[in-house]
Amino acid sequence: MREHILSIDQGTTGSRAFIFNSRGRVVSSVYREFKQYYPKPGWVEHDPQEIWESVDAVVRIAVAQSRIDPKTIAAIGITNQRETTMMWDRKSGKPFHRAIVWQCRRTAPLCMRLSKHEALFRRQTGLVVDAYFSGTKIQWLLDHVPALRRKAAGGQVAFGTVDTWLIHQLTGGASHVTDMTNASRTLVYNIRTKTWSNDLLKLLNIPDHILPQVLPSASVFGSTVKGVAGLPAGIPISAVMGDQQAALYGQGCFLPGTIKNTYGTGCFLLLNTGSECVYSKNGLLTTLGCDAQGAAVYVLEGSVFIAGAIIQWLRDELKIIHDSSSTEKMIEGLEDTHGVYLVPALAGLGAPYWKADAKGLITGLTRGANARHIVRAALESLAYQTKEVFDLMQQESGLHIKSLSVDGGASRNNFLMQFQADMLSIPVLRPSLVDSTVAGAAYLAGVSIGLWKPKDILKINKTERTFVPCMPRNLARSKYNGWCHAVRQTLAQ
Numbered sequence: 499m500r501e502h503i504l505s506i507d508q509g510t511t512g513s514r515a516f517i518f519n520s521r522g523r524v525v526s527s528v529y530r531e532f533k534q535y536y537p538k539p540g541w542v543e544h545d546p547q548e549i550w551e552s553v554d555a556v557v558r559i560a561v562a563q564s565r566i567d568p569k570t571i572a573a574i575g576i577t578n579q580r581e582t583t584m585m586w587d588r589k590s591g592k593p594f595h596r597a598i599v600w601q602c603r604r605t606a607p608l609c610m611r612l613s614k615h616e617a618l619f620r621r622q623t624g625l626v627v628d629a630y631f632s633g634t635k636i637q638w639l640l641d642h643v644p645a646l647r648r649k650a651a652g653g654q655v656a657f658g659t660v661d662t663w664l665i666h667q668l669t670g671g672a673s674h675v676t677d678m679t680n681a682s683r684t685l686v687y688n689i690r691t692k693t694w695s696n697d698l699l700k701l702l703n704i705p706d707h708i709l710p711q712v713l714p715s716a717s718v719f720g721s722t723v724k725g726v727a728g729l730p731a732g733i734p735i736s737a738v739m740g741d742q743q744a745a746l747y748g749q750g751c752f753l754p755g756t757i758k759n760t761y762g763t764g765c766f767l768l769l770n771t772g773s774e775c776v777y778s779k780n781g782l783l784t785t786l787g788c789d790a791q792g793a794a795v796y797v798l799e800g801s802v803f804i805a806g807a808i809i810q811w812l813r814d815e816l817k818i819i820h821d822s823s824s825t826e827k828m829i830e831g832l833e834d835t836h837g838v839y840l841v842p843a844l845a846g847l848g849a850p851y852w853k854a855d856a857k858g859l860i861t862g863l864t865r866g867a868n869a870r871h872i873v874r875a876a877l878e879s880l881a882y883q884t885k886e887v888f889d890l891m892q893q894e895s896g897l898h899i900k901s902l903s904v905d906g907g908a909s910r911n912n913f914l915m916q917f918q919a920d921m922l923s924i925p926v927l928r929p930s931l932v933d934s935t936v937a938g939a940a941y942l943a944g945v946s947i948g949l950w951k952p953k954d955i956l957k958i959n960k961t962e963r964t965f966v967p968c969m970p971r972n973l974a975r976s977k978y979n980g981w982c983h984a985v986r987q988t989l990a991q
Contacts, residue, residue, distance in 0.1 A: 624784030633685030716792025748938030800887030
């Protein structure tokens, strides 16, 4: 009997595989990091083959650790880092270049030149013209990889975001597809007509035949070929979503007015607006998400580029922490940051500023400041950035939001979640399974094949802890005012 779901979460710094049973419980989970490449300041790359090797490894280990017969896997759900761009040879499957990661700023000058077309991009895609998105990365690859544009003209080149690459691998190259949520992040997909935009493809000089077919998030994207990642043949890939839309689904935010925040490499606040396509005037994005059955709905999104990644930076570059999980214990008993603020603009600033050339800043340093204060300031920066977007989202949507549902790795940090509640002055709700991204892909895969109904999802992942505001509002306001001053200093650089 096929009663398990394999969920693959391919993220910016690592890959995960989870096995869920028919009751929605996690049977096994495996995580593996892979290498980050920084060939020039502001440039970020991944090796597509290393991405696949990490996915192959975690799937094999997760299945082995679960002790299930892989033939009992009923379906596969995939969720992925969005916007990261790669191209490969249609015949050999060999990548033509490293993947250009969503954080990469190399196409910022091109975006400046395209800014005169901002209204057109905004109207058709719901996005701003920024190096964050895939479109200008596609053009860069076509223009800078030797002979790639000629090969593209000859039909040799396939473009894809990470989901498309993984589907290509799992299906032995049989499927070249993506879903609507990932397509909506490319800067060349019309979210009103739900088709690739001929206007924008022409503007960016991108041939349409390199693009994948776009399907609803709950679809059959292809089936596994025997032996790939140790899996049997014929397992359908029945759900695909970009990571933030998967987290929205995993939190049960199926209806208009429901909202969540994910604390991952970046920080992402998403509000389901249903069939209403709401355009922001203040830096929020309009994109596509999923309803309970996987059909497309509109979503307002605020994207913070650097959130959990700042903790990784403290570990890998400053080397003042040993691992991400040690931060809460390290600052235990510390009353405040001693006046230190850290603005983590390591890849520019996202919503609501969209300042591509912004640089990170640590301010307020005195002789009494030490590594613990910097760590606390880094954690607080996640909450401050979220508040900026949250306040704007309330204003833009006209909704009074009574609580915030949270997920992602950093949501396990009790200090951060309490500080977030204090900054927003509303309760913060943490679910029993904070891996809502991978859960969302699993849940939709199960719903897609009829293993679960949407109402089952709401019962599976209940609230584990509620963080209630306890900081005096005048103190919270004072701390936030200090953050706003630090941001103004960053923008003035």
